[in-house]
Amino acid sequence: MGWRRVIDQDLAAFVQGPVMMILATRSAAGLPAIGRAIGARVTSGRDAIDIFVSPSQWADVLSGVVAGSQIAFTACRPSDYKTFQIKGEVLDVSPMDPADQAVAERYADDMTRELLGLGLQPHQIDHWLTRVGLVRLRLQPRSTFAQTPGPGAGAQLAQIAP
């Protein structure tokens, strides 16, 4: 199982689509901490994923993050609850460049359309669909898991040796 296979093409397409994105890290206090991501982009070699996070909304989740920190990232498609979790390490945290910002804004637009189409109200979304003040987390996937609700939830799909 080569390292590139951790993120196959289907999973890459999935996480770059209009799916709900959540992440968890170990906070500076040593506790689990949660955040939401606004968009994701898989690098061309499928060896890393960039995700975009608001530090003002999710201070805890970024409080303990340094290069090498463990991170869990879960993406869920709201129309059918198809869900994957990716675990790996943070490679770096950096400011957004214009290309990053474009990905995040397109995601926010697509996600808004998707969720309103499913019957949600704008005010139910506006609280977390942040478009400004984001930072980029680049993470290196180590393992992926199916997490769609059901008896198969938690099954490991792929892993590379640490």
Add this chain to the structure above:
Amino acid sequence: MSVPLSAIRDCLEGVIPSIVATLDPAGTPNVSYLSQVYLVDEAHVALSNQFFSKTVANVKATGRAAVVVVDGRTGQQYALDLAYERSLAEGETFERMAAQLKAISSQHAVGEVMALRSADLYRVIDCRAVPAAAAAVAVKPPEPVHDGERLALAARLAAAVAAQSDADAMIDRTLDGLTRDLGFANVMVLSLDEGAPRLTTLASRGYAVGGVGSEVALGDGSIGIAAATLRPVRLSDMSRGRRFAEAVRDSAEIDAARFIPLPGLVEPQSQLAAPMISRGKAMGVLFAESPDRFSFTAEDEDALTLIGAQLAASLRLAELEARETAPVVRTTADAAADVVAGSFRVKSFSFDDSLFIDDAYLIKGVPGRLLFHLLQVFVETGRRDFTNREVRLEPSLRLPDLKDNLETRLILLRRRLDEKAAPVRLTRPGRGQIRLEVQGTPRLELAPGG
């Protein structure tokens, strides 16, 4: 704690999925969506545990979890730090969560995979608001909670129901009180016979059709789940769910010729179903729904449960009293009372005791059997007055001993006949008495089985 848990009640209704994160002993995080966070008291929540085994394993090892919940009404998010206390596989908290989860999963058509295995009880160490996105409107304060007001109204209505001596009046007083005093615009009462696979609508308010005699399968939708689990069910935002009415319409089992449509809103957003429990068994369900999101509060749930329990107790008492009534005094005038021209055809199908009057479906089961029997006696002897007692003892009716909800079935039959403006009606001249009012001559026909 910066935000009291009572202020985040609306988050805990499964409208927008919650998030749970844990660490394994090596510090590797895990993050997952969570179907249900249940408010146990001011310092505890319980999390549903169906299948996220990694979360459970981590929590058992480290004792800690983080949760984010979203207020479905405002979109406001809250972050909770939790310390694991213990697992619950039974008890009131577990049963309520299981019923609610069933209702939510039946809405989303995910079925049995959502069955609750256990609920995990946590102490809440902190609860804080997540800052809103810059673009979002200012945080709205949570809706004021008028603790106690609705329960006081419910207690008064329960007392008014208890003051009724007639089963019909109990039902009407309940529905009128729910609409007038508690402001529930769309309400129904459904009865459940012990051992029966479905509930039957006895009366409703706020719908274009009364729907008396329409049925809901036990375990189906919020009504069926409340009856099957003996727990109230409350849904606050059904915009994403497969609606119950649709599910009923889609059912392959419907026999169109013998189907009475359930009254119900085309697009309900909120539903509340409270079981009517007496002696530990469901006798029926009180149901309210609304086209608006978040129409019903946790206090409404308690209020409807309280009224449901009173109605169940009152109906049971009425049932017992109706058995002990002295036989009716018949007047000689009765026998020759009605000479109305014309006739109508009453056809009974023995396989399901369904009854058709002039080819229009009336009702099936015990009420169908009952009316056919009364009409047979009427045709043979001209007698129009009967008592609950003799009906109960009539072997051909095959009423289950001691379990017959005869009064409820008579109410169902009488109301259905009224709603259909049928040429035969039932009246109740006194307690435990039944009188047939017949317009024309019934021609009885017994269809062969099948």
